[in-house]
Amino acid sequence: MxxxxxxxxxxxxxxxxxxxxxxxxxxxxxxxxxxxxxxxxxxxxxxxxxxxxxxxxxxxxxxxxxxxxxxxxxxxxxxxxxxxLHSEVKSDDSSAEVLDKVFRTSIQAIEETSSILDVNEFNRAAKILFKAKFIGVYGVGGSSSVARDFCHKLLKIGIKSTVYDDSHMMLMSAAVLSDDDAIVAISHSGNTRTVVDPASLAKKNGAKIIALTNYDQSPLVNVSDVVLQSTSQGSHLLGENAASRIAQLNIIDALFVAIAREDIEAAERNYNKTQQAVSHLREL
The missing domain is CATH 1.10.10.10 (Winged helix-like DNA-binding domain superfamily/Winged helix DNA-binding domain)
Structure with a gap:
């Protein structure tokens, strides 16, 4: 250390x-x-x-x-x-104190995630996803919002992916994957069975598994090819997941840029197309 x-x-x-x-x-x-x-x-x-x-x-x-x-x-x-940076959020805190504590906890999560994130694993994840024929993103609960944000970003540059936040749909998708495909499995604990079981099945069928999790030793990590680790320190009221989600969103933002960098000309071309397609919706 x-x-x-x-x-x-x-x-x-x-x-x-x-x-x-x-x-x-x-x-x-x-x-x-x-x-x-x-x-x-x-x-x-x-x-x-x-x-x-x-x-x-x-x-x-x-x-x-x-x-x-x-x-x-x-x-x-x-x-x-x-x-x-982190302080426990208390039920009698003022709004100013709540804002300060929540923001400081998120800042700590981002800074400490940056300090532990393995750059080699990050690079491997970007290359796997860039080459994948199909990308599935698994996440339930709070992790599903991170999954949707990632798919939204990928679509902007012309990379098609699918979010699965239902256990049955995850297992069905995992059953028909092959070694040309990749899965991004998002789980704060790495113990969520509704994510771990489909990831395990996808792994058996040859798909590459990229885990986004807070813990480096868990059932999800055990079935993954690449691990992107986040970290956070929550409170009894805030929990760990809230700050962890902020850190994970920063990881996928960086991952999105790294994937786009693999073919920057195609990424920019597709980005212009997708932004043009929705431009009229922004006009009043």
Whole structure:
């Protein structure tokens, strides 16, 4: 772990691997503003009502060599501006406070997603989608809006794709795919069965699977050829998905540009055609 600005995102991506008690300990440490380079292990254990061995176990499951390694990285991360952008939204916050907290949380999601996004994976995704004969985009709930936005952008440059936000339609589409096709599977958790099952079936039929998710170890990631990871830190009221959606929209904006760049002349020609087709609808 070399990029300190990515520490928060990397820790959050591994939280699903922890037990409820282990996650409670990890969350408490990350929320503790007094935690620093000198915080002793025994103090962390005592304040969380667990053994020192439990704390060490948590740090190792978060992919650190031990407590000292974890403490050093987290203490340095907490000194960064990006680490302090998020604040919990409370029911009695004023509208000004809500606006400030929501915007700052979204800014953090974008900045930390940028720090962890793998450029090589991003380039692979762009090339796969540019060459694909058919592109299907899977997403349910909040992820379906991200899926629709991506398809809308692709159509602007003449690349036809289809959004599927129904489990039956996803499975039916996956059943008739081949190795000429590609699927973009969007799931915040990577555990959504209505997305994972069709992606698995599409994979069996030879299609390339590109996952857009917050967690780098999940059933969706396990069946994917390319993983584009986002990250976000939500609150009890806001949830993670809201800020995550902002980060994912930025990823697909960049992906759209990268795909267009593969044949910029065709992209510009088709863009002009599609904009001309709807131009009269913008006139009053």
């Amino acid at each position: 070399q990029d300190i600005s990515a520490i928060g995102a990397q820790i959050r991506s591994r939280l699903p691997q922890l037990t409820p008690l282990e996650r409670k300990v990890a969350d408490a440490i990350m929320a503790d503003k007094s935690f620093n380079h000198t915080t002793p292990l025994r103090e962390v254990a005592h304040s969380n009502g667990v053994s020192e061995a439990m704390v060490v176990k948590v740090t190792k499951k978060l992919d650190f060599t031990g407590f000292r390694d974890f403490r050093d990285h987290v203490a340095r991360y907490k000194q960064l501006e990006v680490a302090n």
